[in-house]
C-alpha cells in the first residue's frame with residue numbers, strides 16, 4: 001500500500017503543458033492531415049519521363065500519359081505537366097485515374113471540390129469543345145459519383161473547377177479519381193494537365209484545409225500547442241532542401257514543393273498559413289521552428305553564410321505576427337485572409353542540434369537568437385542541443401530547452417524523477433519528443449503497447465510534479481499512414497477512412513484533459529517505484545484530479561489523505577488498463593480504451609489500481 005497525503009500547497013501548472021509534436025513523417029501531412037486526396041497532383045520535384053513521375057496516375061483506354069516539362073508551364077513553380085495523348089481514330093472513352101494517397105474514401109453526403117489546370121499545346125485549327133467526366137470509381141470501374149466539366153481547346157492554361165457529392169459510403173478505399181472523355185471528341189489531340197486536385201469537406205470548412213476525422217481526433221485531446229514543421233523535416237538533407245517558409249505560402253500554383261526528409265515529396269500545399277489557421281481553429285498555439293543552418297547530411301551553414309537564414313527566420317516570424325500595413329511578409333498573410341497577427345509565443349531554433357553542437361554553440365544559436373530577440377523581444381526562444389537537464393553552455397544562455405528521448409519502458413519507469421533532481425535555476429524544459437519505442441527486450445514496436453504507454457504515464461507524472469520547470473511536453477511521432485510508414489510506433493495510425501487511437505494516445509489525452517491549473521504537493525515517492533501519482537486542481541471548477549499510475553502487472557493500493565473533506569461521497573474516475581502486451585491496431589482498434597468507474601470519496605480515499613493502469617479520480621471539493 002502507498003500512503004499519499006497531499007496538501008493545498010503547490011505551484012501553477014502552465015496552460016502549455018500538453019500538446020502535439022508534428023512533422024510530415026509517415027505521410028502525416030500530405031496524405032494525412034492535409035485533406036488533398038490526389039497524390040502527385042502537380043508532378044512536383046519529379047523527373048519528367050520517368051515512371052516515378054507518374055506515381056499514383058494511370059491511363060484510361062488507349063490514351064498515352066507521361067509527365068513532361070511543359071513548353072509553357074502553368075507557373076515557374078510548377079514546370080511539369082501530365083501529357084495526355086489520344087491516338088487519331090480513337091472512339092472509345094479515354095482519360096486517366098489517380099489512386100490517391102494509398103486510397104480515396106467515398107463517404108455518403110460528402111461534397112467533393114475538384115479543380116485542374118489544362119491546355120492544348122497545339123490546338124486544332126478549329127477549336128474543339130467537349131466535356132470531361134470527373135468521377136470517383138472503384139478499381140473495377142463502378143462509378144460512385146460523377147459530374148461533367150466542359151472544356152474548349154486552347155494553348156493557354158485554363159483552370160476548371162467542379163464538385164460532386166457521394167450518395168453511398170464505400171468501406172473499401174481502393175477507389176480512383178478519374179477524368180475521362182469520349183475518344184472521338186479528342187482523337188488526335190495532345191493535352192496537358194496539372195495541379196489536379198480533389199478535396200473532401202475539411203475541418204471548419206477551410207479551403208485548402210485539414211482532414212476532419214484526424215482534426216477531431218486531435219481536438220479530443222484538447223492540446224495546448226502544436227510544434228511544427230519539424231523534427232527532421234525542418235532541416236532538409238541539405239540547406240537547399242530545407243523547409244523554407246516562403247515556398248509554402250501564396251497560391252498553390254506558386255508552391256514548388258520540396259523533397260521531404262522522410263522519403264517522399266512534400267507538396268507544401270499544407271504551408272505556413274494553413275498550419276497557423278488550423279492551429280487557431282484548434283485552440284492551440286504554435287511552437288514554430290526556424291531553420292538554424294544544420295541539415296541532415298551533417299553539414300552546417302558556414303558562419304559568414306548565416307545572414308540568408310537569419311533574414312529568412314525574421315521574415316518567417318513577420319509573416320506570423322508582423323503588421324500587415326507596414327511589413328511585406330505580413331501583407332502576404334493578410335492577402336491570404338488573416339490581416340491580424342496569429343498568436344505566437346515560442347520559437348524553436350533548429351532541431352536536435354546536439355548532432356552539430358560545435359557550430360550551434362560557436363555561432364548558429366547566437367546568430368539567430370541575437371537577431372530574433374532584438375527584432376522580437378517578446379518571444380521565447382527554445383534551444384535544441386540538449387538531451388537532458390544537464391544542458392551544455394551556450395551564449396547567450398538559453399532559458400528554454402527542447403529535450404528528446406526515445407527508449408524502453410524501464411527508462412520511463414526508472415526516470416520518473418529525472419526532473420525532480422534538477423536545480424531550479426530559471427531553466428524551462430520542453431520534453432518535445434518522447435516515446436517508448438522498444439520493449440525492454442529491445443524488440444521493436446509497430447504500435448504502442450500498454451506496458452510502454454503506462455511507463456510513459458509514470459514519466460508524465462513527473463511533468464505534472466515538475467511543471468514549475470517543464471512548460472511543455474509532447475509524444476512523438478504523432479501520426480502514421482498505415483500504408484506508408486517510416487517510423488513506428490506512433491500516437492495515431494490512420495488509413496484513408498479510419499483512425500486508430502493507440503494506448504499512448506489515451507495516456508496523452510487523459511493527462512491533457514485532466515491537466516488542471518495547479519499542482520498540489522504530495523508525499524514524495526521514489527523513481528522506479530511501480531506506482532506513481534499526481535494531484536492537480538482545476539481551481540475554477542473546484543475539482544481535484546488524483547492520477548494513479550501502476551506500472552506493475554499486479555494491482556497496487558493507494559490510500560490518499562486529503563486536506564479537505566469532499567462535498568460528495570461518490571466520485572467518478574476514468575481508467576486505461578489492459579493485459580501486458582495489449583495494442584490498439586487496425587485489426588483490433590479498441591483493444592484498450594478508457595472506461596469510467598465510481599469510487600467512494602472521503603477525507604481518505606482507498607484506491608486499488610489494477611496492474612498496468614492509469615487512473616484519474618475526480619474529486620469535487
Ligand SMILES: O=S(=O)(O)O[C@H]1C[C@H](O)[C@@H](O)[C@@H]1CO
Pocket residue numbers: 023230231232233351352404433476477487
Ligand atoms: O532519427 S531521429 O533523430 O531519432 O529522428 C527523430 C528525432 C527528430 O527530431 C524527429 O524528426 C524524428 C522522429 O520523431
